[in-house]
């Protein structure tokens with residue numbers, strides 16, 4: 005319990021209307037998008053400017069109250085589930101201003117609570133482009149994107165969130181402002197703390213302002229869909245496209261199980277007999293797009309695609325993407341609980357990974373549909389289950405463990421973009437080493453001696 | 466607190482199968498009008514479902530707090546239309562409101578309005594007829610463009626609302642029962658004006674009658690018909706709702722007609738979808754009657770365009786008075802009617818249709834929501850008002866009288882020179 009006097013102190017900083025104390029209001033911040041048990045915070049505080057944010061953090065540290073910063077609460081690894089010991093949730097949705105969009109120097113400065121899609125829209129209005137596009141962008145925040153190093157469909161060609169962070173300032177546990185990076189393309193002033201902050205999941209500092217890189221948008225694009233009767237052939241096609249020195253902006257994969265679910269939901273006439281499909285888009289200036297599209301088409305046919313559909317116009321392109329857009333909605337509707345996994349392997353290992361996932365599905369008698377980013381090996385095996393069925397859910401947990409094992413054995417990684425949080429921290433040592441954990445823990449202890457910055461996430465110990 | 470939490474939890478468990486489909490992805494945050502004003506998780510669908518799950522699992526003690534959260538919802542259906550998992554959100558919330566209110570009790574004010582007044586058509590009509598005669602004593606003119614009034618003396622009860630006066634003579638008082646045979650169209654409709662067109666926007670009600678006459682559509686408008694029940698159902702008062710539905714069903718089962726037509730998306734979606742859905746415990750013969758009635762329900766815009774074939778030809782008219790169209794939630798998200806009212810507007814060469822931003826974003830009325838959460842409703846309505854003004858339109862049209870009330874209030878409070886008209890009124894002007 006937080007004492008009444010401490011609550012008053014928070015109210016003095018942010019105003020009474022920005023401190024939530026009632027049971028229902030607190031319980032509404034006990035979960036995120038991960039399938040994990042909720043933990044109710046003892047207080048929820050919403051600062052509306054930098055000064056308040058700094059003061060709130062200092063107050064938490066002085067009183068030894070663990071902080072969990074929360075953007076939109078859409079992470080899939082429990083990163084915003086508060087700590088059991090008097091956890092306090094700090095909301096960033098009161099810090100949602102775009103402070104600057106600089107069209108000459110191609111950067112923007114934003115507060116952490118700015119919603120990704122809104123930001124991308126504002127940037128687009130000025131004829132510029134912010135590429136990172138996580139599937140949750142309609143609600144996710146830039147702060148959450150940086151703290152999870154969120155990826156998206158465009159990762160292969162344009163990179164992920166960290167590739168767009170030029171600098172940021174963040175509060176340390178004492179509420180002091182730390183600055184790193186700058187508005188310049190080149191900057192080697194001091195440690196690359198901005199790099200450290202990407203994927204830090206709120207455990208090392210609380211972002212205050214973020215400087216993001218912008219680029220000119222591509223002038224043209226072309227999309228196509230290829231159908232395969234064998235996952236290996238799809239994978240060979242991916243390898244061939246890269247070997248031909250074409251980097252598509254998106255290169256998406258869907259396996260048969262996922263296709264069947266999407267078709268059942270959309271009735272769009274998808275090739276449900278196919279072992280896999282690839283959805284590919286190339287972009288750039290029109291001449292380059294035409295050339296690259298021709299190369300891609302050749303690679304697809306050569307690798308044995310049974311059909312290749314090239315979208316002729318924007319309308320057809322929209323239709324082609326229909327299948328991918330509906331992948332998650334279709335899978336989510338099939339069963340009550342949707343466990344969205346994120347195991348990632350080198351792209352050449354996709355056939356091995358997909359085969360292993362299908363074996364695991366059979367072994368544990370589970371429905372698993374797999375879609376994902378073939379270009380970067382980031383797959384989303386999606387387990388369809390009912391969390392109320394304890395026996396089944398136990399099998400789900402075993403299956404997830406095994407999926408990780410396979411991913412690691414294929415020299416892959418636990419998580420391509422969804423983060424470690426609480427869900428995967430027990431696996432950290434297996435992928436890295438004891439020394440990695442110790443090194444991280446030592447750093448964390450030095451920076452955060454009371455262990456109040458989102459404890460229990462990433463490196464639980 | 467009088468409620469027995471365990472009992473309440475048991476009742477809520479009935480919703481478990483529906484609630485478990487929510488995967489807590491939080492995409493509802495992008496579209497919820499209430500959340501976008503308050504930015505509180507307990508105000509967005511994901512939060513409300515989480516709280517109901519807690520209540521069902523007896524993990525929360527403050528049931529009143531959950532009830533309050535549950536009531537802070539417009540039932541606009543935006544989240545449902547945008548939900549990746551296809552969760553039946555409005556259904557969950559309507560059922561939950563009824564379960565929770567049954568246990569916690571309805572607030573005395575709501576009870577007085579829903580059961581004493583709206584639920585009692587004779588008394589409701591009498592009170593309003595009586596009120597219409599005296600309202601000028603209590604109110605003063607607020608704005609010319611919208612024809613609204615304000616009532617500083619009544620401020621403690623109705624806030625600083627600007628409202629349109631109750632008609633001197635309601636539709637049913639002026640016309641009594643209308644009963645005309647099918648004309649050249651060969652069709653006859655049961656005309657359900659809905660409370661607001663009957664008692665406040667009678668001009669709009671008369672525009673409907675004019676349109677029916679022009680197209681040779683026979684009309685049956687029984688003077689005794691009552692409210693469709695949606696105010697009671699959405700407020701969680703199933704008792705009052707049942708009374709209205711059964712009362713209407715008895716009347717409607719008697720006549721001969723091809724369609725039930727209303728100039729109100731809320732009334733039609735209630736009759737079409739809610740009457741059969743929330744009456745599963747009624748006697749079998751009543752249910753049968755209701756099913757027959759529900760199958761005939763149709764929005765008036767849809768009736769004119771899709772059944773009678775009214776459709777503009779050639780290019781859309783240009784150069785006239787600018788009009789913009791607001792998509793009512795129950796009309797577009799509930800019934801899928803969006804193009805038809807626009808077609809009707811394009812029939813009138815004196816107007817040029819321009820689209821506003823976020824045309825299908827809720828206006829913030831939410832039926833009875835505005836009565837209990839006026840400040841919040843005003844904020845949501847303010848965004849709608851800004852979009853209307855930014856479109857440059859001199860007239861805003863819509864297909865739902867409740868949205869008309871809300872937009873009249875918002876525009877009037879800002880002294881905007883913009884008129885509010887139902888799409889039927891714009892079409893009727895051409896006849």
Ligand SMILES: Cc1cc2nc3c(=O)[nH]c(=O)nc-3n(C[C@H](O)[C@H](O)[C@H](O)COP(=O)(O)OP(=O)(O)OC[C@H]3O[C@@H](n4cnc5c(N)ncnc54)[C@H](O)[C@@H]3O)c2cc1C
Pocket residue numbers: 036037072073074075076077078079080083084096116137138139140143144145146147148149150151152153154155156157204205206207209210211212332421422423458489490491
């Ligand atoms: C339907 C769906 C689709 C998704 N698709 C993708 C996808 O394509 N790619 C992808 O990468 N992810 C995806 N995600 C996961 C998730 O949306 C991302 O991780 C996103 O970046 C989280 O943003 P958020 O604002 O919701 O952050 P939150 O979930 O609120 O927080 C995430 C983490 O960031 C920390 N944090 C937030 N703000 C700050 C701050 N100011 N300072 C320090 N730490 C902070 C939090 O403490 C937490 O640890 C998806 C999720 C869903 C539900």
